[in-house]
Amino acid sequence: MPAVTTGLVTLFLWKGLLYDPSDSGVINKIIQWINTWxxxxxxxxxxxxxxxxxxxxxxxxxxxxxxxxxxxxxxxxxxxxxxxxxxxxxxxxxxxxxxxxxxxxxxxxxxxFDFKLQKFLQDHKRALFWLIMPVIWAGAGPGCLIYLAALKGIPEEQYEAADIDGAGLWDKVVHVMLPHLKALIIINLVGAVVGGFQASGNIFVMTGGGPEDATMTIGLYIWYNAFMFLNFGLATAMGWIMGAILIGFTLTQLNILNKLEFRSVAVEPKMKE
Incomplete structure (x- = not known):
């Protein structure tokens, strides 16, 4: 569902099928109507x-x-x-x-109410927000399923032991939940950071890095210098630097993962009453 709705939202933002930065847009008309309450x-x-x-x-x-x-x-x-x-x-x-x-x-x-009319991708203060939200929403579904499966794998006995010891909500989160999710969080963090550094395709299509370079990313800037301005030296240097940073970051996270102990979780079948 998030992936489908993200495609529709991206299409609306790109082609202006639902919104219009002017007063005639559907969303801005709704905002104007709410302001008249x-x-x-x-x-x-x-x-x-x-x-x-x-x-x-x-x-x-x-x-x-x-x-x-x-x-x-x-x-x-x-x-x-x-x-x-x-x-x-x-x-x-x-x-x-x-x-x-x-x-x-x-x-x-x-x-x-005094809501301001939205310019969406033409607003240099909020354009990056409108680009990020569909991507986050698209990954929310698989991410929630992965974390939910990991939470289901935490033994209930540990929560019960924490209750017996008088642990509160924060103690359960820090000492029970996070240690079991640490490896998963690190893996997702590596993927998110690498994907964030390489993000350029949807930004190039929707805004081209504008307005006023508000949505310019490293990957898109490298692409512009290489294939638009033919400045291959600068683009190559930036690419190598970005690659070195990502490799160093990934190796650091893998070193942390190497110190973790992975265990398989056996799910006990429930007996029918």
Whole structure:
């Protein structure tokens, strides 16, 4: 599913089938429509979203407190709590920029929406974001499956032993979960770093490194110097330097992997009741 939707999103961004940097784009029309909502409706939406996130975080924390084996509930609750804290900090930052106190907080909560129109790939501040997100979303599906399989391979006895020793959420993550996932994280890190250094194909097609070189990557810069500007000396030197960096990084990670101990996990079949 992520791979399919990523292809559609990339096509929309490239050909402008869904968006238009001008006011006539579908997404910008939706943004303009949301900005026309009255102040009471905007305040109601803000309060509703905040209450929903807070209720979900409190409910998951209570569920995790009653059932200590549900580590997933605690992790989700922590993420929701961080999202809530981030929203509050963003509101306080906006108020501090306006130079106000509690009155400014109330005004920010009750003021109409003022979302800016998006220029997408033509915005030099956010163009790289719009290029990165489809790639991340495309790899989210396989990555989640791999990490989920690794999490399933962690023996439940270790979590139970941690509970008996009085370990909290952070202790379980650091001393139980991460040691089992260390090898997988290193392998994925190597692949992500190498892929990030070599990323150029989708950027060349969608933006060509622009606007204002905001999306220019090392691989694309090497390609431009070699095949557009015919500056083969500089391109070759940069290629060798990048290759040496990646080889050194990979060898370092492989040295770490060499010190790890790999074990096979046997899954016990469940008996039918």
């Amino acid at each position: 009255p102040a009471w409706l905007a305040a109601l939406c803000r309060l509703g979203v905040g209450a929903a996130v807070l209720s979900a975080a409190v409910g998951l924390l209570d569920l995790a407190r009653r059932d200590t084996e549900r580590l997933r509930a605690r992790v989700v609750a922590a993420v929701l709590a961080l999202a809530l804290i981030g929203g509050v900090l963003a509101l306080l930052l906006k108020v501090s920029r306006q130079g106000g106190g509690l009155a400014a907080v109330g005004q920010a909560m009750t003021s109409p």
